[in-house]
Amino acid sequence: xxxxxxxxxxxxxxxxxxxxxxxxxxxxxxxxxxxxxxxxxxxxxxxxxxxxxxxxxxxxxxxxxxxxxxxxxxxxxxxxxxxxxxxxxxxxxxxxxxxxxxxxxxxxxxxxxxxxxxxxxxxxxxxxxxxxxxxxxxxxxxxxxxxxxxxxxxxxxxxxxxxxxxxxxxxxxxxxxxxxxxxxxxxxxxxxxxxxxxxxxxxxxxxxxxxxxxxxxxxxxxxxxx
Numbered sequence: 001x002x003x004x005x006x007x008x009x010x011x012x013x014x015x016x017x018x019x020x021x022x023x024x025x026x027x028x029x030x031x032x033x034x035x036x037x038x039x040x041x042x043x044x045x046x047x048x049x050x051x052x053x054x055x056x057x058x059x060x061x062x063x064x065x066x067x068x069x070x071x072x073x074x075x076x077x078x079x080x081x082x083x084x085x086x087x088x089x090x091x092x093x094x095x096x097x098x099x100x101x102x103x104x105x106x107x108x109x110x111x112x113x114x115x116x117x118x119x120x121x122x123x124x125x126x127x128x129x130x131x132x133x134x135x136x137x138x139x140x141x142x143x144x145x146x147x148x149x150x151x152x153x154x155x156x157x158x159x160x161x162x163x164x165x166x167x168x169x170x171x172x173x174x175x176x177x178x179x180x181x182x183x184x185x186x187x188x189x190x191x192x193x194x195x196x197x198x199x200x201x202x203x204x205x206x207x208x209x210x211x212x213x214x215x216x217x218x219x220x221x222x223x224x225x226x
Contacts, residue, residue, distance in 0.1 A: 007200055009040050014211040016041045017135035021100040021184075024140035025170040026159070027150040029196040033140065034098040036196065036203060046081055046097035048074065057158040059111075067111040071120055075104055079127040086132065101131045102183065106173045134184045136213060140191040141175075144168050185213050190221045 020037060022030045031047060038045045050056055053073045058066035078101055085095065108120045142150075144167045151159050178188065187210055194202045202222050209220050 007036065007040055007203055009204055009207045011211065012208075016043075016094075016211060017185075017213075018094055019132060019134045020096040020136045020138065021134040022096070022098050022138045022140065023100045023103055023174070023178075024142070024191065025147055025167065025174055026162070027147040027154070027167075028140040028142045028191050029150070029194070030098040030140060032196045033138070033203075034096045037096045037207070040207065041094065041096070043094045043096045046085055046095050046099075048078055048081075048099045050074075052077065060158045060161050063111060064113075068116045068120065071104075071108050071111060072123065074107075075120070075124060075127065078104065079131075082131055086130070097134075100134065100137055101128055102181075103174075103177060104128075106170075106177055110169050110173060136187065136210065137181070137184045138187045138189060138210065139174070139178045139181075140189050141171075142190075142192045144171060146192045147171075182217075185215050186217045187213055188217070188219050190219075193222050 016037075020034075020043075022034050022037075024030055034045055034047060037043060053070060055066045055070040055073055059070040078099055082101060105121065105124060108117055108124075112120055144164055147167050148162075148164060151162060178186065189206065194206070196203060205222060206220055209218075
C-alpha cells in the first residue's frame with residue numbers, strides 16, 4: 001500500500017540499493033529512517049520490534065539478572081526475520097532493515113559476563129551462518145546528550161532509567177565496530193543535527209547522497225548542506 005505521507009525523492013535515474021541495513025545506538029533514529037526509505041522506495045521493512053521482547057523491561061530494571069534472556073530473545077527474533085526474508089525472496093529483494101545482525105554481539109559484550117557471552121556466542125555462530133550481506137549499511141551517529149534527549153522525548157517508560165554511562169559505552173562499541181567494518185558499502189551519518197522525523201530537507205539530501213554509493217566508506221554531515 002502506498003504511503004501518502006511519503007517524501008518523494010528524485011532518483012535522477014539511479015537505482016536504490018536492494019537491501020539497506022541501518023544501524024546505530026538506541027534513540028538515534030534507525031526505525032524512523034528505515035520507514036521513510038521504505039515509503040520513498042516502495043520497499044518492505046525488516047524491523048526489530050523491541051516492544052515484543054518480554055525481558056526488556058526487566059533488563060532495564062535489573063540488567064545483570066535479565067541480560068542473557070534479553071539478548072537471546074533479540075538474537076532469535078532477528079535471525080527469524082532474516083530467515084523469513086530469505087524464504088520469501090522469490091523475486092529480487094528490495095528491503096530496508098533497522099538492524100544489522102553482525103552488530104548483535106556488541107550489546108552482548110557489554111551486558112553479559114564471560115560465561116554468558118560464551119554461551120551466547122555459540123548460539124550466535126550457529127544462527128547467523130547464512131545471513132545475507134546488505135548492499136548498503138547506514139550507520140547513524142549521535143552524541144550521548146542527543147541520545148538521552150531523544151529517548152526522553154519519545155517517552156517509553158522503561159527506557160527512562162537508561163543511564164548516561166550505558167549510552168556512552170554503546171557509542172564506544174559502535175564506533176569501534178564500524179571503524180573496522182568493511183563487509184558492505186558503509187555510509188556514516190552525523191545524525192546529531194538531523195531531524196529525521198520532521199526534517200524533509202535533511203532527508204532528501206541524505207537520500208541524494210546515498211544513491212551514488214556503490215562501494216567503500218562514506219561520510220554524510222548535514223551541516224555541509226545548509
